[in-house]
Amino acid sequence: MQYRIAFLLAMRSATLAAGFVSPRAVAVVVGELSTSRGISSTKLNASTMKELAEKVLVNPKFPTEWPFSPEDFMRQDESDDTIFYDQPRLVYHIDDFAVDALTKYYAENLKEGDDVLDICSSWVSHYPKDFKGGKVVGLGMNEYELSQNKQLTSYDVKDLNSDCVFPYDDESFDKVTCVVSIDYLNQPRKVFDEIARVLRPGGECIISMSNRCFPTKAFRIWLQTNDLEHIFTVGSFFHFSGKFEPATCEDISPNPGRSDPLFIVKATKKKIN
Numbered sequence: 001m002q003y004r005i006a007f008l009l010a011m012r013s014a015t016l017a018a019g020f021v022s023p024r025a026v027a028v029v030v031g032e033l034s035t036s037r038g039i040s041s042t043k044l045n046a047s048t049m050k051e052l053a054e055k056v057l058v059n060p061k062f063p064t065e066w067p068f069s070p071e072d073f074m075r076q077d078e079s080d081d082t083i084f085y086d087q088p089r090l091v092y093h094i095d096d097f098a099v100d101a102l103t104k105y106y107a108e109n110l111k112e113g114d115d116v117l118d119i120c121s122s123w124v125s126h127y128p129k130d131f132k133g134g135k136v137v138g139l140g141m142n143e144y145e146l147s148q149n150k151q152l153t154s155y156d157v158k159d160l161n162s163d164c165v166f167p168y169d170d171e172s173f174d175k176v177t178c179v180v181s182i183d184y185l186n187q188p189r190k191v192f193d194e195i196a197r198v199l200r201p202g203g204e205c206i207i208s209m210s211n212r213c214f215p216t217k218a219f220r221i222w223l224q225t226n227d228l229e230h231i232f233t234v235g236s237f238f239h240f241s242g243k244f245e246p247a248t249c250e251d252i253s254p255n256p257g258r259s260d261p262l263f264i265v266k267a268t269k270k271k272i273n
Contacts, residue, residue: 002081040048106126114174139155173203183230201271244267
């Protein structure tokens with residue numbers, strides 16, 4: 001309990017340091033579990049939100065121990081995920097403007113020849129059309145969706161909520177990406193350990209996040225927090241793995257207030273001395 005309180009205080013401190021604190025952060029610290037997500041990115045002007053988002057992971061004060069409880073990662077729908085994801089969904093999960101922004105970001109951050117693993121993958125990975133990777137592997141839930149992803153050189157079907165172990169060798173990828181899906185993984189500590197295991201030293205994990213989700217499958221703490229607190233939470237997942245350099249955030253939202261927000265939280269795997 002003490003580590004949970006420390007985490008909530010640290011999250012509040014980080015958002016205060018960025019110049020922002022949500023009503024929900026204060027409520028939880030004093031013991032009132034609020035369902036409000038506080039102030040969202042759509043209520044702040046573009047320059048303000050970008051500045052706040054990118055400050056959240058600057059010198060954060062994480063607690064000394066993992067602060068989350070199993071209840072934080074419970075979902076409204078705890079039925080077998082294979083049932084929910086059995087039906088193919090060949091649609092974007094963020095709007096076209098956000099898709100374009102993510103593709104442009106990848107164009108600047110994926111290098112020719114990179115071996116890339118896309119977790120929670122589907123029918124599209126949003127990489128640039130001219131990206132020439134090495135092996136580009138998708139790991140996802142729906143085989144038909146994965147089979148339609150023309151950017152993948154191979155794919156594997158697996159439910160990471162039932163078994164978090166990636167079916168790949170140690171240090172076999174240069175990049176790991178995850179597009180607006182981190183909020184569905186209910187064992188993030190194990191997943192981030194696996195991300196670190198399969199990344200080569202100096203490799204990078206790129207997590208993109210928005211405020212869209214399937215609410216019945218997103219874990220509880222995600223639904224109870226706002227955009228800035230999501231950034232802090234994902235940054236903490238990198239931190240508590242102990243295998244990454246400090247995470248950073250970039251706000252690449254294309255049209256704040258008029259289209260979906262988009263945040264990148266990324267970290268580099270520590271190099272072996």
